[in-house]
Amino acid sequence: MSNTILPYADAVEASLGLVAERCPDPTAVVYARLFAQQPRMRAHFWRDSDGAVKGEMLSRTFALILDLVGEGRYAAQMIGTEMITHEGYDIPREVFSTFFSVVRDAAREILQDDWTPAFEAGWLGLLDRIEHLVRDVPRSDVTSDFHRERVAAFEAPFVGEG
Numbered sequence: 231m232s233n234t235i236l237p238y239a240d241a242v243e244a245s246l247g248l249v250a251e252r253c254p255d256p257t258a259v260v261y262a263r264l265f266a267q268q269p270r271m272r273a274h275f276w277r278d279s280d281g282a283v284k285g286e287m288l289s290r291t292f293a294l295i296l297d298l299v300g301e302g303r304y305a306a307q308m309i310g311t312e313m314i315t316h317e318g319y320d321i322p323r324e325v326f327s328t329f330f331s332v333v334r335d336a337a338r339e340i341l342q343d344d345w346t347p348a349f350e351a352g353w354l355g356l357l358d359r360i361e362h363l364v365r366d367v368p369r370s371d372v373t374s375d376f377h378r379e380r381v382a383a384f385e386a387p388f389v390g391e392g
Contacts, residue, residue, distance in 0.1 A: 241352025
């Protein structure tokens, strides 16, 4: 698929296609890398005795990446939604956002000598875009000054009631 809007789309798609050929289920490689980088994340998978949750999450991540470099129907919004959802699981957004680079690193590991400079450049472009999307997601763990003033003004008439 050629994508003139995102110059890195073809490289990312090609790298994932090769990964699928070489390693039909890269779940173990991806999560070994995640747990090596973020050991405390292992505990969050305590109920995933058969790997189905990890596999499902990785499958959704691949679909999200392909949508992000493709038609862009939902991926940008999904990143924000999932980041906030994962905060509810006590996954800090700073950890959540590293998962995409973990996937890139696992793809690089799987492809070894077939990892090309174009793949690297493509993934750097994708990761940069994801980082911008992540930064734009409002934090659920803080109240901004902008909202604090408006909430106070809204609540003022009700202070002292009930």
